[in-house]
Each structure stands twice: as structure tokens, then as C-alpha cells.
Amino acid sequence: MFITTLFIIWEAISKSGLFPQFLWPPLFWSSHGEATVFGTLVGGLISGQILEAALLTLSRLAVGFLIAIVLGLALGYLIARYRLFDDTLGFVVTALQSVPSIVWFPLAIVWFGLGETAILFIVTIGATWTMTVTSSTGFKNVPTLYLRVARTMGSKGFHLLRTVILPASVPHLISGMRVAWAFAWRALMAGELLGGSGGLGHLLEMGRALQSMDLVLSVMVIIGLVGTVMDAQVFLRVERSVMRRWGMTVRT
Amino acid sequence: MQVVLDGVHKQFRKEDGQVLQVLKGINLTVRAGEFLSLIGPSGCGKSTILNIIAGLEQPSEGSVRVNGKPINGPGIDRIVVFQEAGLFPWLSVLDNVTYGLLLKNMPRKKAEAKAMDVLRMVHLGRFANAYPHELSGGMKQRVAIARALVMDPDILLMDEPFAALDEQTRIVLHQELQEIWQQTKKTVIFITHNIREAVMLSERIILMGTRPGMVKQEFVVEAARPRDPSDSVLVHLEKRIMAGLEQEMEKVLKEEMGDDYRLQKGVVYHDPLYHLGSDI
Ligand SMILES: Nc1ncnc2c1ncn2[C@@H]1O[C@H](COP(=O)(O)OP(=O)(O)O)[C@@H](O)[C@H]1O
Ligand SMILES: [Mg+2]
Numbered sequence: 278m279f280i281t282t283l284f285i286i287w288e289a290i291s292k293s294g295l296f297p298q299f300l301w302p303p304l305f306w307s308s309h310g311e312a313t314v315f316g317t318l319v320g321g322l323i324s325g326q327i328l329e330a331a332l333l334t335l336s337r338l339a340v341g342f343l344i345a346i347v348l349g350l351a352l353g354y355l356i357a358r359y360r361l362f363d364d365t366l367g368f369v370v371t372a373l374q375s376v377p378s379i380v381w382f383p384l385a386i387v388w389f390g391l392g393e394t395a396i397l398f399i400v401t402i403g404a405t406w407t408m409t410v411t412s413s414t415g416f417k418n419v420p421t422l423y424l425r426v427a428r429t430m431g432s433k434g435f436h437l438l439r440t441v442i443l444p445a446s447v448p449h450l451i452s453g454m455r456v457a458w459a460f461a462w463r464a465l466m467a468g469e470l471l472g473g474s475g476g477l478g479h480l481l482e483m484g485r486a487l488q489s490m491d492l493v494l495s496v497m498v499i500i501g502l503v504g505t506v507m508d509a510q511v512f513l514r515v516e517r518s519v520m521r522r523w524g525m526t527v528r529t
Numbered sequence: 530m531q532v533v534l535d536g537v538h539k540q541f542r543k544e545d546g547q548v549l550q551v552l553k554g555i556n557l558t559v560r561a562g563e564f565l566s567l568i569g570p571s572g573c574g575k576s577t578i579l580n581i582i583a584g585l586e587q588p589s590e591g592s593v594r595v596n597g598k599p600i601n602g603p604g605i606d607r608i609v610v611f612q613e614a615g616l617f618p619w620l621s622v623l624d625n626v627t628y629g630l631l632l633k634n635m636p637r638k639k640a641e642a643k644a645m646d647v648l649r650m651v652h653l654g655r656f657a658n659a660y661p662h663e664l665s666g667g668m669k670q671r672v673a674i675a676r677a678l679v680m681d682p683d684i685l686l687m688d689e690p691f692a693a694l695d696e697q698t699r700i701v702l703h704q705e706l707q708e709i710w711q712q713t714k715k716t717v718i719f720i721t722h723n724i725r726e727a728v729m730l731s732e733r734i735i736l737m738g739t740r741p742g743m744v745k746q747e748f749v750v751e752a753a754r755p756r757d758p759s760d761s762v763l764v765h766l767e768k769r770i771m772a773g774l775e776q777e778m779e780k781v782l783k784e785e786m787g788d789d790y791r792l793q794k795g796v797v798y799h800d801p802l803y804h805l806g807s808d809i
Contacts, residue, residue: 422615425585429603430629430680440628444619523618524662 302491318495327480331499334465334476337393341400342461346454348401349408354438356409357416370409378403378464382471396468396476403464404457411453415446448516448523455512462504531716532559532582532684537591539577551577553741555591561683562714566731568721568770570777574742575720579688582718583609595684605629608682612689614669616661622648622672623657629680647675651705667698674702678709684716691726703729707755724770728763729756736773739781746773 284304290296291303304314318327352370355362378399385395419442427441443450469478477496484492539552551574559565567575580586581593584603593600595607608629616625623644630640648654651671661669670690677685691699707730710717721727727734731750738745748770752762 420615422611422613423617425580425583425609425611426615426617426676427628428585429583429605429607429609431603431605431632436632441617444617447619522660522662 302494314491314494314498317489317491318498327477327495327499330475330477330480330496331503334469334478335503337397337400337469337476338461338465341397341465342404342458344397344401345404345408345457345461348405349453349457350412350450352405352409353412353414354416356413363413367413370406374406374410378460379467379471382468391472392474396465396472396474399468400461400465404461407457407460408453411449411456412446415449415453416442418449419445448519451512451516451519455508455516458507458512459504462507466500531561531563531596532718533557533594534578534582535592535594537578537581537588537593539574539581539586540589550741552588553743555742555744557735557744559716559718561716564710564717564719564730564732566719566721566727566734567737568724568727568734568774569737569742569745570739570774570781571722572781573737573739573777575737576688577742579609579686579718579720582684583607583686585609605633605680606682607684607686608677608680609686609688610670610673610677610690612692614661614666614673616669616672616676618661620660621657622653622659622661622664625661625672626676626679629676633680644675644679647679648672650678650709651675667694667702670694670698671702674706678713682715684718687717687719689720689722692721692723699726704755706730711754724767724774725758727770728752728766729758734770736770737777739777740784745777746770 287304291301295301302314352362352366356367356370357363381399381402382395385398389395389398423441423445424437427437432440465476466478469476470482471478473479473482477500480496481493484490484496534555534557537552537555537557538550541549541551543549555578557578567578569575577586581588582595582600584600584607595604600607616622617628620628623641626644626648627637627640630643631637635643645654645657648657651674653668653671653675656664656668656672661672664672670693674690691702694702703726706717709715710730719727719730728750734748734750735744736746736748737743748766750763750766752760756763
């Protein structure tokens, strides 16, 4: 209902001639044969232009996010396990966490050149610190009782990590991943806008250069959709079911 | 002599740097197959003793030997049942019980069959595929006991395992535990602050003194099994243990209340101890 109202207002402004049509394109109904957002969106999906860009973006995201998770878990474990790392690395990571990841971009360009690696770098770095902080918190908060039970049964070392410490931290890890994903997603968009090597962000930049706001808006719709679906459908659901299983109360 | 504690001291360093003397000069010998209870006011170091025997804590001084060998960390000859069940919420009941068996490299089929036997023994066969969050407190504790028993340890260490349970469940589990002990003749070291529970189950009861924790008195329970709570031997013994415990409780109260403390027999004698002794 709210969405419908928004659509109507949008269309009204577009038709009113307050702005030139190319700056404020209609969503659905084209009156003078100009491009509509919806039309461009569907066309872009069919021709593969938007689809291709979206796939490229998602694959970058997947790779960067995976690297960040692995790095974050490893660093988080070191920090939780060894006092030395907590005192040194722990402090640095907390500081780095507050640096927006796009800030790394100039450095990344100098190191890796403008392109794929630089983009991947800032995606990874955007998610790694958050993942490190949450996983170290998760590992530190594994109930002593679980550790004692496992140790009396003969578990230690990597087995203890795999069968108790990791699963017991899952609630923390999931929340961490959700935040890390949000950081990675934002970093990726910024990187693609500036990076000039394909993807949804690049398509946005192209739309700007071509003065084609219908393309820009179509891409924005896709970006918004991906973000919402991941957050609400994937992370929130997993988080809920984990909380229930792990015996924590779930707010509904 | 299966478990021998020789001059065990334990200190904890508190966060403010102060040293807390928890155990002082504990000498204790437990025979193979004995059912021994440790009883004492809370905070007197009962759990600490158990954790030291389990190998989860190191004594600050003194030695602990099991079958003549000094212990060096946890071992599957000594399994602990804690006051809280501590089941892994991400595993089903069956997987919780097979956890230790699979660690011993037992084939999964065999481990599951064994786990099912023990689960039936504690009347939870039907709940093998349930998850811990679906069980009541008593059921969780039964799973914890099954998880310990399935390991077939020589020594079963139990830290107030029934303290959080309701009366009915506790009585049933007392019976089950007695039967299990009589069948398997495991050495059981059982911690409780419930005098009735101690007399009903044990062969020998160690009363601990507090601040610092030490062995204060020892009682041998000479009553036939199955035990009857109205047995005059048990009733008499309960009174003697209660008298010993009262002294320790008074000591604690005196320390906590300082000058405000006046020996009001009515309060001290009836309130906490009545509960301690006769709540079954
Ligand atoms: N890890 C620890 N660090 C500091 N103090 C501890 C630690 N564990 C136990 N204590 C203290 O030691 C005392 C005895 O504890 P505990 O053995 O748990 O007593 P009980 O089981 O008899 O109630 C308590 O005062 C407790 O606060
Ligand atoms: Mg205790």
C-alpha cells in the first residue's frame, strides 16, 4: 500500500514536467515513447546487460565475503585464544573496524592497479574486521560448562574447536556475518562505481555518463532487492532458527 | 585405594589481586567401588575438589592419584555430571550421548546402539531424536547422566546433579542411580548439600568445613539397601550430620553479618537447616 502510494507520487512528478523526463523517468507508463524504469529493467534482464552485471557483482561478493569469513574466523580465534594477540591485534582490529572500507581504495589502486583485485580487496577488508571482532567475541563467550564437558570426554585441540567452540559460537557468528555482509555489500558498490570493471556499480556509472536515469534507477532497484533478500530472507531466517535451536529466546 | 588426595591446597587469585584460599590440606582416600558423598555449605570448595579430581583444575599444592598414578588433566576414566546438564544444544539427544564414544573412535553404529541402551536405562529411549531445548530440566539431567554412563568410566564424579530438579524426579533418579551403582559397582564421588540425599545414597559421607575448605568429619552409613528414609539408623545419622553442618553455617553467618550477628537459635537452626535436612 505504502509502496503503491510512492509509485503514484513518483509517476505524478514524472508526468508533471517539473523535471525533464530523462532526469525523472516514469516507472511504468511512457507517454511520449521515452524509456521507463520498468521497461529498462525488464529489457536489461532479458538482454542480459543487467543480469550479467548482477552476476558479476554477486560472484565478487561471494568471493570477497568468503575470504573475509575465513580470515575473520582465523584472526578471531587467535585473539580469543592468545592473550598476546588480544592485546595487540585486538586493539588494531577494533580501530580498523571503524574505517569505512572505501577509504582503502586509493591504497588498493596503488597496490593492485585499478581493477578486479582492488575491488575484491576492499570488499574483503570491509567484512574482515567485523567478522574478526564478532568471532573473537563468540569464541570468548563459549560457556565454560561446554568446554569442561567436552574436555572430560577427551576432546582437545582441533577437535574441541570443530565440535564445540565453533558450533557454540554460531549465534554470534551469524549475527557477525549479517553485519559483515552489509559492509561488504556497501564496499562493493563503492568499489564498482569507481573501479570501472563491470558489475552493477559500473552500470550505474555508465547510466550516469549516458544521462540515462532509467538505467540508473533500474540498477538501484536490483541493488535494493539483492540487499533486502539477503538480509531479510537469508540472514534473518538463519539467525532465528539458530537462536531457537541454541535455546535462546526469539523475539517475534 | 582408587582416588587419593594428599595434602591438596587450592588458591584462586581474584581479579583485584587478592588470594582466596579455597582448599586447605585436603586428605581423602576413596576406595574402588565406593559411593562417597561430600557435603558442606555452599562455597566451601566441593566443586573445586571435584574439578581437581576430574583434572579440570590443578591443585596449588599436594597431589591427586588415581589408581596410584598422578593425574595429568582430564581422562575418560573419570567423567563428571555437572549441576547443569550442559548438553550441546546443536546436537540431538542421541548425538549428545554418542559424542564421547565417537571420540573414542567407536564405529557410529555401535556407538548409537550403546547410546540407545543407556537412554532406555534412564527412560528416555523415545527422545533420542529430540533436541535439548525440547526437554524438561529432569530429562536434560537424565541425558547428562546417560552421556556420562555410556563412557563406562571407572569413576563417576557428580556435582550436585539433582539440585535443580523437582522432588519427584529427584526420588526417581535416586533410585535409578542406586541401581546403576549396585549393578556396575563404579566408584561414585557425589556432591550435595542435601543431607537426606547423602544418607540415602552413600556408603560414606565427608562433611566439609568452610573458609578455607577442609575435611571436618566423616560418617559411615551402615544401613541396608534398598534404603528406607525412616530407618532409625539414617534418621539418627542425619541429626549428627546436621549438627556438624550447623556449626559451619553459623561460622559463615557470623562472618557475613559481623557484629550484627547474634546467635538466634530459632533462625539459624530452623530455617536453612530444616530445608537442608528434611526437604524430601
Ligand atoms: N575460577 C575461580 N576463580 C576464583 N574463585 C573461584 C573460582 N572457582 C571457585 N572460586 C571460589 O572458590 C570458592 C569455592 O567454590 P566451589 O568449589 O564452587 O564451592 P562449592 O561447590 O562448595 O559451592 C567460592 O568462594 C568460589 O567463589
Ligand atoms: Mg558447587
